[in-house]
Amino acid sequence: MNAIQGILQAHPEIAFFLVLGLGYLFGKVSLGSFKLGAVTGTLLAGVLVGQFEITLSNDVKQCFFLLFLFAIGFRTGPQFFRGLRSDGLQHATLAAIVAVTGLLVGWFVTTLFGYDAGTAAGLIAGSLTESATIGTAMDAISKLDLAEAEKVALNNNIPVAFAVTYLVGVIGAAWVLSQLAPKLLRVDLAEECRKYEEQTLGSTSSPPAARREFELRAYTVTRASPWVGRTVADFEASGGTRVFVERMRSRGQIVDPTLDYTFRAGDTIAVSGARTTLVEVLESEDTGLAEVDDRDLLNMTGEMIDVVVTNRQLDGLTLVDLGRREAARGVFLRRITRGGVLLGVMPNTVVHRGDVLTIVGLGASVARAVEDIGVADRATDVTDMAVVATGIVAGALIGLPAIRLGGVEIGLSLPVGVLLGGLVCGYLRSMRPRWFGRIPSPTLWIFESIGLTGFVAVVGLNAGPDFVRGVQESGLTLVLAGAITVSVSLLLGVFAGRWLFKMNPGVLLGVCAGGCTATPALAAVQEAARSSVPSIGYGVAYAVGNVFLAIWGTVIVLLVA
C-alpha cells in the first residue's frame, strides 16, 4: 500500500488517470433504478484516492474545465442564439428563483440547526458550489461589529462547512437533476431532448436508409427502343428531370460517351438520376430500356459532400439555373443549408454565397462541381485546434473583466466567458462553415466527457482529505443541511420551470444546473439525456446564478449576525 502511495505521490498524473478509470467504472454501477453516472462516480473515486494525500495543481483542473466549457458551447451555439431572444429572460428568471430559494432554505436550515454566520456562509457556498461566496462572506464578516477573536472563529468555520457541503452540493445537484427530477416530472429525458432537437434543427442525424435518393443503374438499349439512333444529348434532355449517361459499354468495351454519340441497339448505358425517375420513367414499357446487372460498368466511386458556395457568379441563381450549368452535369443536390437551417430543395430556391450544398454524384463529376461552387467541407478526423484555442483565450479575456459594486465583483466570470467563446464559435461554424473550423463529434464528445470528469477528478482528489476532516469536526448534520439546501432549491426550480414556464424538460434542467452554478450537474443531466440540449439553458442561468450566489455571501452574514 505504501509503495503505491509513494508512486502516486511522485506521479500525481497517474493518480489522476486512476481516478478517471475508477470513476467511469463506478459510473456504470446502478443503485436500484438509479445510475451513479460518470461524473458522480469520478467525484467519489477522487475523494477515495484523495485519501492518499495526493495534490494535483489547479492548472490541470482549469485546463480540462475550459475545454469542457468550450465544447458544450460549441455544440449548442446555433440553438442558443436562436433561442436567446425568446427564452433568455425566462432562463434568467428561473435561475434567480433557484438562487433566491437557495438563500432562503440555507437561512432556514441555519436557524434550525443554530449555525453561526461563518458556518452558514460556508453552507451556502458549498451546497450551491460557488466558491466566490466565501470571499464576499469573509469580506462581510470583517466589517461586522465584533471582537477580533470572534471574527477569526467565524472565518475559520467557513472553509470547514464549505469542504463538507461542497461535495454534498456537487453530488446532490448531479443526482437530483439527472435522476430524481426526470422521475418526478414523469418525462423521458432523452426523448424530450430529441424532440427539442427536431423542433429547433429540423431532423437529427438518422441511420442510412435503404433507399438512395439518387441511383446509378445499367440499362441495355433493346432493338425496339426508340432511342436507337438518337444522341446522348437528346436522351439526357428528354425527361424534363435530370438524368445523365455516366458511361457505357459498347461492343464489350467500357467507354465514356460524348454528348453527340448516337445509341446503337445492344449498348449498355450506366444512367444516374433520381430513383423515382429511373424506376417510373426510364423503366416504363415504351422506352425499350431493360435493366441489367453490369458490375464492371457500375463500379465507379461516388461521393457525397458538403460544399460551401463561394463563387460570386452563383449568388442569386435559382436551383434551376444552377442545374443547367456545365459543371453541374452528373451532380445531384441532396440538401441545402443556410445559417444552419435546412431549406427546401425547390426548383426556384435561390442560392446565396455562404449556403452549404450537399451534393452527390460520381467522383469526377463531384470534383468538377466543387470547383465551380466553392469550397468542399470534407469529413475528416482533424479538429481545427486553432479555433478551439483561440475561442478559449478570447472568451476568457472577455469573461474576466469585472466591475466591483459594493464589495461584489460583477462580471461574466471566466467560465461564462469561455462558454460564450464556444457558443459564438459554434454559431459561426453553422453560419460560415468555410471560416470556422470543424470539430468532429467524437472529438466534442471527448472534450465534454474527459473535460468534465478531468475537472471533477481534481476537485475530488483535492477535496477528499478536507471532506473527511470536516465531517469529523462538524458532524453529519452539516451533510444533511447541505443536502436539504441544494435539493429543495433545485426541486422548486424544476417544478416552477415545468408548471409555471412550461419549459422543455431538457432545457429546464440545464437552467437549474446553471442557477446553482453546478457544472458537474449539467454534465450528469446531459449524460442521462444523451443529448447536449440541456446546455442551451445553462449559459444565461449560470451568469445570473453566479452573480446572485456571490452576493449571498454578504447577505447571509448580515442575516445571521
Place this chain on the structure above:
Amino acid sequence: MVVWQWIVDTLKTYPELGIFLALAIGFWVGPRKLAGFSLGNVTATLLAAVAIGQLGLTIAGPLKSTFFLLFLFAVGYGVGPQFFRGLGKDGPKQIAFSLIVLALCLVVPYVCALVAGLDLGYAVGLYSGSQTISASIGVATDQIERLGLPAEQAKAYLDAIPIGYAVTYIFGTIGSAIVLAQLGPKLIGVDLAAACAEYEKQMGGGPGGFDAGVFSAYRNVEVRAYRIDASSGLTGKPVRDLFPGLRIFVERVHRAGQILEADAGTTLEPGDVIAISGPRAALVEQVETVVTEVDDKPLLDMPTTMVDVFVRSKDVNGRTLREIADMPATRGIYLRKITRSMIEIPILPETEILRGDILTIAGSTRHVDAAAALLGHADKPVESTDLAVVAAGIVVGGLVGALTYTTGGIPISLSTSGGALLAGLLLGYFRTVRPTFGNIPGPALWLMNTLGLNVFIAIVGITAGPGFVSGLQHVGVSLFLWGMVATTIPLVVAILLGHFVFKFHPAILFGVCAGVRTTTAALGMIQEAAKSRVPALGYGMPYAIGNTLLTIFGMVIVLMLAGGAS
C-alpha cells in the same frame, strides 16, 4: 499599456490561458506554407510558447505529464495493430531494415553531440530535433529527472532541450524531405515516377480504401420496391417459399396505407407493395421478370446498418456459412467481410466460422440487431470513447513503468511515459482481435494525439522561455550545422542500404525510409515527386516501429550520455 499589463497579469493568474494562447498561435501559424514548407503545429506551438514564456508564467508539473501520458497512449493505440502484425509474420525484411536505420538515428546524433561537445540537454534536443521526434523530449525529461542530479543542473538540462530541438527541427523536417524526395532517387539513379507506375502495374491498381463520404456507386445488395398483383402468382403463400433457391428477403409490406414488418411466414395480398432485399443481380435478373418495380419512399426508408460482429456464440462455432445462412436469425443480413486474426479471408459457402472471427454484416437495422445477438458482440461505430479503458491502460502502464531497476548507479525503468506507450500498443492490438471493449473513434484518437503532444510542448516552451534567447545565441549556428549532419547521414545510409543490400523496390524504399523516421511531411513530398500514392505502402509498419523506438531512444540517449560522462 494598461491593457497590456492587464493581459500579462491575467496570464500569470491563469497560466492555463497561456497554454491555450500558445496553441492558438501554433495551430494558426503552423500550417502556413512558406516556400513549400510549413513549420508544422508542434514547432510553431513551441516557438509561440517560448515567446509567451518570456512573461514568466509558472505552470505546475502534473499538467504536462498528464497530457503527455494521454498522447503516448494514443500513439501506441494508433500504431499497435501494425506494430504487432509486423512483429508477427509480414515483412521481417522491413523490420530488420528499420532496426538498422533506427540504430543509426540514435548513434549519429550521439556521435555528433560528443564531437561537438554538447551538454546533455542540447544533445537530447539535437537528437529529438534532427530526427523530428518531439515525443522523445518527454521521455528524456523523465529520465533526466531520475538521474539524481542537483536540481539546478537538471533544470538547466531540461531548459536546453527545447533550444536544441527548435534549432535542429527545421532542417530535420525540410532536410529529410529534400534528401528522400529529391536527392535520394538521383543517388541510386532511378526515376521515381516510372518506378511507381511499374509497381502499380505489377500489383494491379493502386492502394484501395475509401475516404469518408466516398462510396462505390455499385451496391452489391439492394432494397427495391415491387407492386404485387393477382397475376404475379406470389400471393397467398408464405414469403419464404416465393423464390426458392434465391437468398432474397421480403423486408416490409405496404398494405392499405400501412407499413408492416414482414417475417418468413408473412403472406402477400394483391395490391401490396413490398420491399425486397437481395443481391442486385438476383433482383434485376430474376425478381423483375415476375413483378414490376415501383418507387415507394416511405416503404424503402427503413434504417440500415453495417457492423462488425465479433463471434462469440458456441452455436455458430465451426459451422459453414451455408449452414449459418439457413438459420432463422440470419434472415435479411448480408455478409461483407470475414476477418480472422486481422487477415481477411474469402467468403465461400463452405467457409467455416470460428469463435473470434470478425464478421462485417449489413442489412436493415432490425435484422442486423437480431443476427448480432445470435453471433456474438456487435461493435457498432459510436462517437463515445471508452475512457475507462483509456484511463485504466494509462494507470497500469504508468505503474509498471514507474518500477525502477538500478544498475551501475543508473536507474533504469520503462518510465511512466514508456509504460503508457506500451499499454497503448497492447490495447490497440487487442482491440483489433477482440473488439469488445476500448473503442476510440478516429477523431478522438487524433485529438488525444495532437492536443496531448501540443499541450505538453506548449508547457515545455513556456517553462524554457526565459533562458531560450541567451541559449540560442550561445549555441545557435554550430548546433544548426550539427543538426544537418545528424539528419542527413542516417537517411543517406538508409537509402543506399535499402537499395543495394535489402533490394527494396524503389517505389517502396522511400516510403519505408520516411516511415522509419516518422516524417509524414517527407512522405507527402515523395508522393508528389512520384506522382503516385504507392510509396505509402512501405510507410505503415516501419512507422509503427520507428515511432515506438525513436520515442524510447529519448531515454536511451540520456543514459548513453550520462554513462559516458560519469
